Amino acid sequence: xxxxxxxxxxxxxxxxxxxxxxxxxxxxxxxxxxxxxxxxxxxxxxxxxxxxxxxxxxxxxxxxxxxxxxxxxxxxxxxxxxxxxxxxxxxxxxxxxxxxxxxxxxxxxxxxxxxxxxxxxxxxxxxxxxxxxxxxxxxxxxxxxxxxxxxxxxxxxxxxxxxxxxxxxxxxxxxxxxxxxxxxxxxxxxxxxxxxxxxxxxxxxxxxxxxxxxxxxxxx
Numbered sequence: 001x002x003x004x005x006x007x008x009x010x011x012x013x014x015x016x017x018x019x020x021x022x023x024x025x026x027x028x029x030x031x032x033x034x035x036x037x038x039x040x041x042x043x044x045x046x047x048x049x050x051x052x053x054x055x056x057x058x059x060x061x062x063x064x065x066x067x068x069x070x071x072x073x074x075x076x077x078x079x080x081x082x083x084x085x086x087x088x089x090x091x092x093x094x095x096x097x098x099x100x101x102x103x104x105x106x107x108x109x110x111x112x113x114x115x116x117x118x119x120x121x122x123x124x125x126x127x128x129x130x131x132x133x134x135x136x137x138x139x140x141x142x143x144x145x146x147x148x149x150x151x152x153x154x155x156x157x158x159x160x161x162x163x164x165x166x167x168x169x170x171x172x173x174x175x176x177x178x179x180x181x182x183x184x185x186x187x188x189x190x191x192x193x194x195x196x197x198x199x200x201x202x203x204x205x206x207x208x209x210x211x212x213x214x215x216x217x218x219x220x
Contacts, residue, residue, distance in 0.1 A: 002057050004016070006059075010099070012028045013030075013038060014028055015028075017046065017051075039077055061075065063093070063203045064203030075201070093193075098184055100115060113132070117159050141205060
């Protein structure tokens with residue numbers, strides 16, 4: 001089986017192709033506006049693997065939580081690749097699950113502990129996912145100051161972006177870092193929900209500011 005995975009909500013944009021012999025080809029994009037080069041990166045891994053798009057059996061895509069712009073670029077790119085096959089089902093997954101799995105795979109003693117992946121949504125809000133005993137027990141969900149201060153007792157924080165909230169709210173939680181493992185990315189992709197490419201959408205967690213402000217005024 002040839003598998004192509006796109007992830008645009010982690011620290012770097014990642015394109016991964018695993019061929020039928022389980023050999024892995026990757027491109028990591030770190031430049032500003034690297035989403036502009038996503039199609040080129042796909043072309044490069046396909047050519048390096050000596051296959052073509054028509055021979056790729058399965059596709060996976062990171063639908064969040066994270067930058068809507070990055071997710072939309074990835075979705076548009078994938079829909080363009082499969083424009084002649086709108087009923088094709090693709091795997092969808094959460095980038096927070098990949099971060100968690102990458103951490104516990106390298107640190108087995110952490111699997112029994114309570115871990116929280118935090119990603120910045122905006123200055124005073126985070127996308128949070130909480131895990132315990134190898135399972136996600138909360139999220140992904142957008143959370144604010146009260147949750148960050150009061151609802152993560154005894155949690156180990158995962159992700160570089162968690163450092164921002166630790167410093168901002170003077171949290172005492174330990175912060176743990178890990179590189180993304182290719183094996184973890186593939187495993188979480190194949191566990192993901194399958195969606196027809198024509199119905200593919202980002203994970204929507206963040207309401208527009210105008211909507212939030214209106215709701216706050218109504219509750220006063």
